[in-house]
Amino acid sequence: MEVIFIDRLSLVGELKLQYTQGRCVMRNVAYSDMWQRTLSNAPAMTTPLPREERLVMYSNEPLTQMLGGHALMAILRGFGVEHSVALARQAWELGFECIELPIQSERDLDALRAVVAAGAEIGKSVGAGTVVTLEHVRQARDAGAAFTVSPGYDREIVRASFEAGMPPLPGVGTASELQSALAAGLTWLKVFPASALGLSWFTAMAGPFPQAKLVATGGMDASNAESYLATGARVVAVGSALADPAQLPLLAGILNNHHLGANRN
Structure with a gap:
């Protein structure tokens, strides 16, 4: 399974993970005034990915x-x-x-x-x-x-x-x-x-x-x-x-x- 790893709490908008054909996919759900992330069913990771391999998602919809x-x-x-x-x-x-x-x-x-x-x-x-x-x-x-x-x-x-x-x-x-x-x-x-x-x-x-x-x-x-x-x-x-x-x-x-x-x- 290919994992998209979310690194940082500084996300504007609620984000959640979905599983589609064995792949972990992230999509933007909605803007939240709390400026926080919601990760559902995120797989446990014991070894963080190198920084250049991490995908950080932001939303400037505000x-x-x-x-x-x-x-x-x-x-x-x-x-x-x-x-x-x-x-x-x-x-x-x-x-x-x-x-x-x-x-x-x-x-x-x-x-x-x-x-x-x-x-x-x-x-x-x-x-x-x-x-x-x-x-x-x-x-x-x-x-x-x-x-x-x-x-x-x-x-x-x-x-x-x-x-x-x-x-x-x-x-x-x-x-x-x-x-x-x-x-x-x-x-x-x-x-x-x-x-x-x-x-x-x-x-x-x-x-x-x-x-x-x-x-x-x-x-x-x-x-x-x-x-x-x-x-x-x-x-x-x-x-x-x-x-x-x-x-x-x-x-x-x-x-x-x-x-x-x-x-x-």
């Missing part, structure tokens, strides 16, 4: 509560404390629900803490972006971030984010990365750099990976957001567009159109 049903996400990069808070409030007034602040300096961390505090007052989720080291994960947690975002797919960052209580949004840019992330249980994935990959990438990936919930990031603004949403992106993340007064009414229109469409459906 991101659906933050991103699901919202066409746009805001990225506030390098604006400093006061401007970041002002742009965040502006974004919330436009209809944005989710905001990401990349953390690459102490100034960025100060801005993240300030926007987290402002968001907490009105029940908005704020995440930490450009999380590429374990130290970044710690800093994001200490600043009160609700989730982490990374430009690439790093299993150690994913694991550490879950253990810190923050569902991760890792980045992918190839079919292999997308397949690996989905196999690990991750369904919400950042596509970066989306503008360089192009609309055809989203069309091509939709065939073999219809379960993927993709967030188009990189080079996105009011002029191309609708095209990416129509081609397979669940969410489009916009950054510098938020600081362009000419784009604000266009972004508000996109949010409103998709909100109305969701209500009709």
